[in-house]
Amino acid sequence: MPPVNMNQQKPAGSQRQKPDDHALVERVRSGDPLAWRALYERYSQPVFRFLSALGVPAEEREDAAQDVFVAVFRGLKQFRGEAQLSTWIYRIVARHASHLGRRRRMRSFLSILPWHETEPEPQPDPAEKASELRLLDRLLAKLSPKKRMVLVLFEIEGLGVNEIANVMGCPPNTVWSRLRHARAELVKAARRINT
Amino acid sequence: MKWLTHESDRTEKWLSETLEAARQRTGDEVARRRVWAQIEGLPSSQDPPARRARSLALPALTGALVAVGVVAVLWMVPATRPTHLPAKRVAPAVASVPQPGPVATRIASQVLSATPVRTGRGEKARVALVGGAGVELDANSVLSWDAEHRPSVERGQARFEVPHQAPGARFAVSAGPYVISVVGTKFHVGVDDDRVSVEVELGVVEVWRGARSVRLVQGDSWAGPIRGLSSSEGEHRPSPAGASLRRVSAVASPAPVENGPAGVELAEARTALGEGRPEDALTMLNHCAKGVGPAAENAAYEMGRILRDGLGRPRAAVKAWVACRTRFPNGLLRAETDLSILETLARVGDKAAALSEVESFLARYPNSERRDEVTKLAARLRGATGP
Numbered sequence: 001m002p003p004v005n006m007n008q009q010k011p012a013g014s015q016r017q018k019p020d021d022h023a024l025v026e027r028v029r030s031g032d033p034l035a036w037r038a039l040y041e042r043y044s045q046p047v048f049r050f051l052s053a054l055g056v057p058a059e060e061r062e063d064a065a066q067d068v069f070v071a072v073f074r075g076l077k078q079f080r081g082e083a084q085l086s087t088w089i090y091r092i093v094a095r096h097a098s099h100l101g102r103r104r105r106m107r108s109f110l111s112i113l114p115w116h117e118t119e120p121e122p123q124p125d126p127a128e129k130a131s132e133l134r135l136l137d138r139l140l141a142k143l144s145p146k147k148r149m150v151l152v153l154f155e156i157e158g159l160g161v162n163e164i165a166n167v168m169g170c171p172p173n174t175v176w177s178r179l180r181h182a183r184a185e186l187v188k189a190a191r192r193i194n195t
Numbered sequence: 196m197k198w199l200t201h202e203s204d205r206t207e208k209w210l211s212e213t214l215e216a217a218r219q220r221t222g223d224e225v226a227r228r229r230v231w232a233q234i235e236g237l238p239s240s241q242d243p244p245a246r247r248a249r250s251l252a253l254p255a256l257t258g259a260l261v262a263v264g265v266v267a268v269l270w271m272v273p274a275t276r277p278t279h280l281p282a283k284r285v286a287p288a289v290a291s292v293p294q295p296g297p298v299a300t301r302i303a304s305q306v307l308s309a310t311p312v313r314t315g316r317g318e319k320a321r322v323a324l325v326g327g328a329g330v331e332l333d334a335n336s337v338l339s340w341d342a343e344h345r346p347s348v349e350r351g352q353a354r355f356e357v358p359h360q361a362p363g364a365r366f367a368v369s370a371g372p373y374v375i376s377v378v379g380t381k382f383h384v385g386v387d388d389d390r391v392s393v394e395v396e397l398g399v400v401e402v403w404r405g406a407r408s409v410r411l412v413q414g415d416s417w418a419g420p421i422r423g424l425s426s427s428e429g430e431h432r433p434s435p436a437g438a439s440l441r442r443v444s445a446v447a448s449p450a451p452v453e454n455g456p457a458g459v460e461l462a463e464a465r466t467a468l469g470e471g472r473p474e475d476a477l478t479m480l481n482h483c484a485k486g487v488g489p490a491a492e493n494a495a496y497e498m499g500r501i502l503r504d505g506l507g508r509p510r511a512a513v514k515a516w517v518a519c520r521t522r523f524p525n526g527l528l529r530a531e532t533d534l535s536i537l538e539t540l541a542r543v544g545d546k547a548a549a550l551s552e553v554e555s556f557l558a559r560y561p562n563s564e565r566r567d568e569v570t571k572l573a574a575r576l577r578g579a580t581g582p
Contacts, residue, residue, distance in 0.1 A: 033238045034575075040234070044227045049220045059327050062226045066233050073237045106262055131466070133220070136213045156217045183198050187210065194206045 021085040028076055040069065043089055046157065050090065053152040054097040055141055057104075064100060068093050083166055090159065091167045094149055101145055139189045147182035150175055219471050228534070229359075232568045311339035311349065327358040328366055341369045348384045354396075356381045371421040374403045378528070382411075392418040410525060464494070473505035484519075492526040495519035499535055509543045530560055537569070546576045 024042075027035030047068055051061050071092050079088060140148050146168070153159045153167060154175075161179075165172040199211040312332060314320050320332045324346060332338055336351025346355075347369040357366045359379030368375045370384050370391045380398025385391070393402055394416040402409045402417060411417055464479035480501070483494035496519050503512035513536055520532045537552035553573040557566065 028238065031238045033235070036238045037231075037235070040231055044230065048227060049217075052220060053217060062230055065226070066230045069230065069234045070237070073234065106259070109262075132209075132213045133216055136210075136217055155214050158218070187199075187206065190210050191206045194209070 022081055025076055025079060025081070025085060028073070036073070039072075043072075043086070044069075046086070047089065047093055050093050050152065050157060051097055053137075053140065053156050054094070054101075054149060055137065056097055056100055060100060064096060068096055071096070084163070087159070087163050087166050090153065090157065090163075091169075094153075094167055097149075098145060135193070139186055139193070142189050143182050143185055147178050147185065150178040151182035151186065154179055215471065228565075228568075232565065235568065235571065311337050313337050314351070329356045330354065331356075343367075345369050345374070348386045350386050352383065352385045354381070354383045357398075372404050373419060376401045376403060386421075389421050390418055391421060392416065460494075464497070468501060468505065473501050476505070477501050484522075492519070492523045492528055495522060496528045496532055496535075499532070499539075503535075503539055509539045513539050513543075530556075530563065530565075533559070534565060534569070537572070541572060541576060550576050 024035050024039050028039055044065065047065050048061060051064050051068075052058075056064050068089070072089055075088075075092070079085070083091075140152070143151065149168065150164060153164045154161070159167070161172050161175045164175045168175065199207045199214075201207050312320055312322055314332050314334055314336050316334055318334055322330050322332065322338060324330060330338060330346065331354045333352035333354075336353060337349035338353060339347050339349050341347040345367045355368060355377075357377050357379050365376050365378060367377075368384060370386050370393075373391050373393075375382070375384060375393055377398065377400045380400055381396040382398075382400050383392075383394040383396065385393075393400065393411060395411045395413055397413055399413075400411050402411065402419070404419065409417055460479055460483045464476040464483065467473075467479060468476040477498060480494040480498045484491050484498060486494075496516070499512040499516040499519065502508045502515055516532045516536045516539075520526070520529055520536075523529065526532075533552065533556050537549050537556060540546075540549035540552060550573060553569055553576070556563075556569055557573075560566070563569070
């Protein structure tokens with residue numbers, strides 16, 4: 001049973017899903033460039049926002065988003081429509097962000113070798129000057145990748161628990177559990193900074 | 196479990212507000228456009244863009260094996276690190292690649308933020324800077340960082356390569372009393388005992404001294420004395436190619452990057468926007484845009500973005516951008532402003548005006564990296580308007 005006392009009110013981002021996604025997919029499959037543009041317009045902001053919230057640095061985000069949309073385009077032929085289009089795209093982004101995270105960690109590991117070239121420091125996104133958001137990113141970075149992903153999907157992207165379970169390929173109870181721990185850790189880390 | 200329900204709790208209130216701001220993140224519009232330019236042609240071609248040739252998900256095992264191989268090779272190869280460089284590495288600048296050629300090349304792989312990179316006789320160094328920028332230092336050159344953490348050419352010759360910066364962001368290099376400010380370009384900086392010189396290989400740069408600036412475009416070169424002149428003076432010499440040197444009339448902006456009161460106001464406006472207060476942001480930007488210098492231009496440009504994306508008023512946005520380019524006809528954001536106007540006109544269905552903007556854009560920027568994108572847009576508009 002999922003905990004019942006959680007604040008289940010969905011954030012604003014949940015309003016994004018549009019009813020005509022499947023029609024759009026069909027049009028893209030048939031080679032309609034306007035539909036492809038419409039799909040990009042609809043999902044580019046969420047993709048960039050999700051990549052950003054998952055800690056993909058600004059200098060890698062553009063390439064990452066391009067990878068994601070190429071994968072989306074290639075995968076549309078196999079997209080069966082069993083999940084929502086947004087869920088499917090989130091899954092692609094999540095997988096790619098995890099891959100990039102692993103690569104960054106490997107580079108970071110290699111950089112401790114005395115002769116290894118140092119990695120550039122992550123550059124804050126010039127489009128996001130707000131110091132509060134940068135601080136939030138720092139707090140999110142303290143969470144484990146799985147907890148961070150659950151928290152971001154629920155609190156920022158506004159997905160429901162079942163949808164998150166679908167994105168992450170785990171049972172809903174696991175999502176609840178990770179969400180509970182992630183929230184607690186985030187508040188704890190924020191209190192540490194505030195005091 | 197309770198979650199952010201105590202409004203009196205300062206931390207919970209902050210977290211709640213910041214998460215809301217994170218939901219409203221719009222990201223970098225220019226980056227989204229660039230990605231679109233890469234993937235736009237996918238429906239008409241089964242080949243992914245060239246840069247995307249590699250597999251999306253490289254197996255972690257392969258990466259680990261390669262890493263182990265690299266580690267093993269590095270263990271076997273004797274370290275070539277210069278002995279006078281510190282072992283600790285905390286760098287805004289990093290890595291380098293040996294340069295082919297007759298001169299010996301030194302690898303400046305360890306650079307502290309306050310530690311200059313020096314090249315001796317017959318040495319060259321390539322230094323990567325944060326944000327994807329890079330600099331190639333010629334022999335007998337020194338690169339350090341100034342008080343504002345900008346790269347500073349102390350002596351010798353340096354060639355900078357700077358990727359396109361997002362609207363509102365500039366990359367700055369200092370050289371003697373001058374600051375070279377760019378949005379995205381390739382340029383050379385030379386500093387000797389009494390003179391600073393700049394040559395522009397690609398793009399546009401502004402060279403500032405105090406409150407005055409000179410604007411250089413592709414092929415231009417410029418030189419100014421380090422001492423003895425007031426901030427507004429500088430000698431100019433035409434480039435070998437004979438390119439014309441355009442000089443911008445002096446402006447009174449306090450700094451080439453977003454410092455000073457205007458920069459603070461711009462930052463506050465962005466914060467307001469991030470917090471979901473576009474009207475407040477607009478008011479602040481409007482005030483800031485009445486000033487002069489790059490911060491005013493950024494503010495004038497961003498007003499259009501807020502009107503279109505934040506407030507859903509595309510016609511007003513076009514009006515704001517037209518006002519922006521009238522005030523800053525040679526501004527660093529001119530191309531972005533033109534693109535924003537034509538895209539917004541196309542979006543609201545004003546095809547005739549959009550086509551007119553497209554033609555002006557193509558005439559003004561014949562070598563723009565966005566040319567293909569704009570041409571395709573024009574074709575679509577023409578198709579929609581009929582013969």
